[in-house]
Amino acid sequence: TSGWQIDCEKLSATVSTQTVALVVVNPNNPTGSFIKQEELQQLNALCAEHQLAIISDEVFSDYGEGEDAQRVPSLVGNRGALTFVLSGLSKISALPQVKLSWIHVSGPETLRAAAQERLDFIADTYLSVGTPVQHAAARLLTQRRHVQKQIRQRCRANEQYLLAQCAHTAHCRVLQREGGWYAIIAIANEFSEEEFTVRLLEEYDVLIHPGYFFDFPQPGYLVVSLLTPSKIFERGVELVLKRIADGF
CATH class of the missing domain: 3.40.640.10 (Type I PLP-dependent aspartate aminotransferase-like (Major domain))
Known part of the structure; x- marks a missing residue:
C-alpha cells in the first residue's frame, strides 16, 4: 500500500x-x-x-x-x-x-x-524553566544521540519480531511505520477492542492500547509500544497473538 x-x-x-x-x-x-x-x-x-x-x-x-x-x-x-x-x-x-x-x-x-x-x-x-534544567540542557542535547541510538535499536528489534510473528497468521497484520515508538496491529475480524485489552491486562498483565484511544474510524486495531524491553515484549506478543488466534 x-x-x-x-x-x-x-x-x-x-x-x-x-x-x-x-x-x-x-x-x-x-x-x-x-x-x-x-x-x-x-x-x-x-x-x-x-x-x-x-x-x-x-x-x-x-x-x-x-x-x-x-x-x-x-x-x-x-x-x-x-x-x-x-x-x-x-x-x-x-x-x-x-x-x-x-x-x-x-x-x-x-x-x-x-x-x-x-x-x-x-x-x-x-514561570521560567528550572535553573538546573537550564544548566543541563546543552549537555543533554549534545548527548541525546546515545540514548536515541539505543531506543531506535530496541524499536527496530521489537518491530522485526512482531512482523515475523504476524507473518505466520492470517488473523492480523502490522501496519507500515515510518517512525515513532509504536506499532499498530490490524485485526482481520471485527471485535471489541476494549474487552480484548481489558482481558489481556486482567488475565496476563499485558498492557496495550485499543485503537479507539486514537480515534481510528472503525474497530479492529491494537497499539503496542516498541519501547518495552525485548524479552517482555516478545512474551507479550506471544500472548496477544494467541488470544487473537483463539478468538479472544
Whole structure:
C-alpha cells in the first residue's frame, strides 16, 4: 500500500470561520507517518486561503525509520504559512521528568515577526524553566544521540519480531511505520477492542492500547509500544497473538 495519507479534501471541508490553525503531529502518533512534500504544499495552500497557521508537534522527529525523498522530516523553516514547530527534551532525550520544551517559528516574515513578539510576551507570563534544567540542557542535547541510538535499536528489534510473528497468521497484520515508538496491529475480524485489552491486562498483565484511544474510524486495531524491553515484549506478543488466534 501507499501508507498513511492526509485526507486534504476532507480537512478542507472542516475549515470554518472559527478555525485559526491546523495541528499536525510529524511523525504522527501512533501511526509513525511523516507528512509528504505534496501534503505540505496542500496544507500551505489551505492556510493561505483561510489565513491559518500550522502547529506541528515534532517530539518524535528524531526517530524516523528508512528513507523517503517525499518525506518532510520537519516543518522547521516552512515559509508557505505561519508555522510553529514544537519539541522538547521529553522525547528527544527520553527524559519526561525534565521539563523543557520549545517553539520554532517560521513563515512569511511579517507574520513570523508578529507571532514571535506575542510568544515572547506569553513566555514572560509563565514561570521560567528550572535553573538546573537550564544548566543541563546543552549537555543533554549534545548527548541525546546515545540514548536515541539505543531506543531506535530496541524499536527496530521489537518491530522485526512482531512482523515475523504476524507473518505466520492470517488473523492480523502490522501496519507500515515510518517512525515513532509504536506499532499498530490490524485485526482481520471485527471485535471489541476494549474487552480484548481489558482481558489481556486482567488475565496476563499485558498492557496495550485499543485503537479507539486514537480515534481510528472503525474497530479492529491494537497499539503496542516498541519501547518495552525485548524479552517482555516478545512474551507479550506471544500472548496477544494467541488470544487473537483463539478468538479472544
